[in-house]
Amino acid sequence: MKKMNTAFQINKKDNVAVAVHGIQEGEVKVVCESSHYNITAIGNIPKGHKIAVQDICAGEHIVKYGVDIGVATKDISAGQWVHLHCMKSFCDERSSHLDVMTGAPSDIAYL
Amino acid sequence: MLIIYTVECASFVAGSIARKMDDNDVEVIGFTGCTDNEYAIKMLVSFCRHPNVGAVLVIGLGCEYVQAERLAHIAAKSGRLADWFLIQDTEGTKASIAKGLSIAREMYRKLKQQKTVPMHFSDLMIGAECGGSDYTSGVAGNMVVGGLFDALVEAGGTAIFEEILETIGLKQVLVDRAASEDVAKQIAWTYDKAVDYCKEVHQYSISPGNFAGGLSTIEEKSMGAVVKSGTTRIEGVLKVSETPAHGGLWLMDSTPDPYWMQFGISNPSDNEGLTALASNGCQLLFYITGRGNVIGNAVAPLIKITGNSETFKKLHKDIDFNAGKILDENCTRSEAVAELAGLVCRVAGGELTRAEETGHKEFYIPYKHQNKPFCRK
Numbered sequence: 001m002k003k004m005n006t007a008f009q010i011n012k013k014d015n016v017a018v019a020v021h022g023i024q025e026g027e028v029k030v031v032c033e034s035s036h037y038n039i040t041a042i043g044n045i046p047k048g049h050k051i052a053v054q055d056i057c058a059g060e061h062i063v064k065y066g067v068d069i070g071v072a073t074k075d076i077s078a079g080q081w082v083h084l085h086c087m088k089s090f091c092d093e094r095s096s097h098l099d100v101m102t103g104a105p106s107d108i109a110y111l
Numbered sequence: 112m113l114i115i116y117t118v119e120c121a122s123f124v125a126g127s128i129a130r131k132m133d134d135n136d137v138e139v140i141g142f143t144g145c146t147d148n149e150y151a152i153k154m155l156v157s158f159c160r161h162p163n164v165g166a167v168l169v170i171g172l173g174c175e176y177v178q179a180e181r182l183a184h185i186a187a188k189s190g191r192l193a194d195w196f197l198i199q200d201t202e203g204t205k206a207s208i209a210k211g212l213s214i215a216r217e218m219y220r221k222l223k224q225q226k227t228v229p230m231h232f233s234d235l236m237i238g239a240e241c242g243g244s245d246y247t248s249g250v251a252g253n254m255v256v257g258g259l260f261d262a263l264v265e266a267g268g269t270a271i272f273e274e275i276l277e278t279i280g281l282k283q284v285l286v287d288r289a290a291s292e293d294v295a296k297q298i299a300w301t302y303d304k305a306v307d308y309c310k311e312v313h314q315y316s317i318s319p320g321n322f323a324g325g326l327s328t329i330e331e332k333s334m335g336a337v338v339k340s341g342t343t344r345i346e347g348v349l350k351v352s353e354t355p356a357h358g359g360l361w362l363m364d365s366t367p368d369p370y371w372m373q374f375g376i377s378n379p380s381d382n383e384g385l386t387a388l389a390s391n392g393c394q395l396l397f398y399i400t401g402r403g404n405v406i407g408n409a410v411a412p413l414i415k416i417t418g419n420s421e422t423f424k425k426l427h428k429d430i431d432f433n434a435g436k437i438l439d440e441n442c443t444r445s446e447a448v449a450e451l452a453g454l455v456c457r458v459a460g461g462e463l464t465r466a467e468e469t470g471h472k473e474f475y476i477p478y479k480h481q482n483k484p485f486c487r488k
Contacts, residue, residue, distance in 0.1 A: 008438075010250060018246055018325070020438050048246030048325030062327075065249065065338075067284065069331035082327065089328035091279060091306070092315040103322020 004029055005041060007051050011066035015054050016082050018064075022047035028079070042079040046101075050082040062087050112166040112219055113158060113410070114211070115182060116141030118175035124198055125170045128211040135467055136222075137215065138409040140386075140474045147176040150479040153352040157390040159186040159193075161410055162236075165225060166192035166218040170211060173199030192218045232452075233267035233358070235459060237395045238388030238411070239339045240273055242381035245324025245401030247435060249335025251418025252399040255434040258448035259397075259455070260341035264360050271349065271391055272340040273363040273384050275305040276316040280330030281337055285362070290344045297348040301364045308366050320402050339399060350481055352390040363391060370480035382406060383475040385413065395458060405429040407466025409474040412458050415465060416451070431465050 005024060007017035009032035017030050023045035029036050030053055045051045050064070056076040061068040070087045080086070085100045098105055114137065116125035122141050129139045140158060142151045159167050159182050167186035171179035183195035194214050201207040239256050241248055260270040278285055282302045289295035309315050315329040326332045346359040355361045365387045381404065385396055389410040396413045398404065403422040407413045417423050420435035427433075432451055436442040458464055 008250065018250060020246070020250075046325065050325065050327065064331055065334040067281065067330070067334050069280070069334060070328040083325070084322060084327055087327055089280075089315070089330055091309070092317070092329050093313070098319070098322055101323065103319035105319070 006031060007045075007053075008032075009053060010064060013066045014063050015052060015056055015060075016050040016062055016064050017053050019045040019047060019049055019051055023051060040079045042077060043081060045081045052076045052078050052080050052082050054078050056082075112137045112215065112222055113161075113164045113168070114139045114215065115155060115158070115167060115169045115179075117155075117169065117171040117177035117179050117182070118145050119143040120145070120172040120175070121170045121198055124204060124207045124211060127204075127208045128168075128170075128215055131208070131212055132215055132219065134219070135463070137219065138472050140409050140476065142177055142476050144478050145175045146478055148478045148480075150351065150481050151476050152177060154386070154390045154476050155182055156185055157352040157354075157392070158410055159183075159191070160189045161389065162392060162394050163411055164191065165222045168193075168211060168215055168218065169195040170207070171195070171197045173197035192221055194218070230459065231266075232263070232456065235263065235395060235455070236269040236271065236355070236391070236393045237263060237397060237455070238271040238273070238363070238385070238391060238393035239397040239399065240381060240384045240388060241277075241336055241339060241399040243400040243402035243404050244321055244326065244332055244335060245419060246326065246335075247418030247438065248399060248401045249331075249338050251438050252401065252416050252434045253335060253339035253418070254444055255418070255432075255437065255447045255451055256339040256397050256399055256416060257341040258444055259451050260339070260360060261343055262448065262452060264341065264343045264358070267358050269355055269358045269361070270341070270343075271355070271361045271363050271388055271393060272337075273365055273388055274316070274336055275301055275362065275364055275366055276309065277329075277333050277336040278302060279306060279309060279315060279333050280328075281333050284334075284337065285345065288343075288345045290346050290359075294345060294347050298345065298362065301348050301362070301366070304364075304368070305366050307369070324401055339397075349391055351387040351479075354392045361391075363388060364481075366481075367479045368481050368483040379477070380475065382408075382473040383477060386410070386474045386476060389474075395455065399434075400430070403430065405466075405469070405471065406473045407464070407469070407471025409472040412464045413466045413471075414454065414458060429465050429469060 005028040009017040116122045169179040179195040183193045186193035415430045416432040418434045423433040
C-alpha cells in the first residue's frame, strides 16, 4: 500500500511545512495543530525538507515556527520544494551558493 | 574522582594513572597550554568544586603557568579530598605514575565510604546542547527537552541552554523572554556579540550535514535549537564557569569576548559546549542530535537524545533516548517528556548512560578570553 504523503506545519502563520517522511509528487496531507488540509506536491520533496503550503513571491519571507527564517530568492508555488535553491538567510552571506543536496560549500577550492 | 593535568606535558602521567585505576568513576581532564589563561583556570577551578566531583588529584610538570597546588587547595577548601604533585619534583614518569596511583587508590577508598543521600528533582541542574541537527531536532528532540526543562523549572530546578551562535535571527524572541530589563540588556549584548563574531569569521553555526538534513538557513536551525529551552522566562546570562545564583532557566554565553581586536575560535566541537555547561555546575547534560553522535563527558553524565528514529535504530547502543517516537504518531509529546524525566531520575541515581557504558569521557578546555562585563548602555 502506498503511504499517504504527510507534512507538518508547525505554526498556523507558517508558509512552509516539513516533509517528515519524504513526499512523492501528488496529494499531500498537511497537519497543523489539530486540523489538516490537502495540497498538491509539485515534484518530490526529500525527507526532512520543506514544502511551500502557499504561493510565495520572490522577496517574501519564509516563515516556520511562526518566525521569519529567510527570504525567497525566486517565486515559489504552493507545493514546491523550498531549500537553498529558492531561499536564503537574512544574515549568512554564504548561504545560497551551497550544493542544494549535500550542503557542501563550493567557494573553497580543494587544491 | 578527577585527575587534572595542568599542561599537556603532564597529561601522559595523569592519563596513565586513570587507565590503571580502570574505573568509571575516575576521569581525567586538563589544560594543554603552557599559557596563562584566566578562562581555562576558571574552568579547572569550577571542576575542582563540581557537585559530581568528590576527590581531586592535580598533576603538574612544574614549569607551567597553571598552578597545581592552588587548584588542589581550592578543592580541599571546598571539603573534597585533594592532593597534588609536580613531575619535576618526582623521579620521572614511572615514579610519578606510581606515586599518583598510590594517592588515587587511597582517595578512591575513602570516597567509596561516603554515604549517598536522597536528592529531589528540584536539586537538579541540567544543561542542554544540540549537535548534528536535522529537521527532527526542532520538532522532536528539542521539543521533548523543552518540555522537560519547563517541568524542571516549575519544580524549582535549574536548566541551562547554550549555543548563542545558534540563536542568530532570534534576538527579539529571546529578549522578550527576559526576566527583567537588566536581563534583556544582557541577552541583547550577548546576541550582538555572537552576530559580530559570525560576521568577523564569515562562519555561521551551520554545517553541510544540517543543510542536507533539510535545514535551509541559520535562522531555521536557530529556531529549532531555541525550542530546547522550553517556554519559561530567562533568569540571566551565565558566562562559562559561572554558577547560577538561583533556580530557573539560564542562557549560557560561550562566545569569546573580542580581545586585541580578535575573537579567537568559539565552538570547535560540541565537546567544548558540553564541558562549558558542566563548568556552570550541571550534574547532568542533555545532547540532542538528529544525525547522531557517540560522545560523552568527563565530568557530567551525558544523556543523548535523538528526534530521528532512523538515527536511533542505527546508533541505539550509543543514544539513550528516542524522541522520534512523537513523530511516528504513537506517542504524545507529554508522554515522551514523562519518559525522559524517568530516565533523568534513574541516571541521577547512578544508572549508567550509553556514553558511560561505552567508555566516552570527552572534554575540551580551550584558550579563550571572556572577561568583559556586560555592556549596560
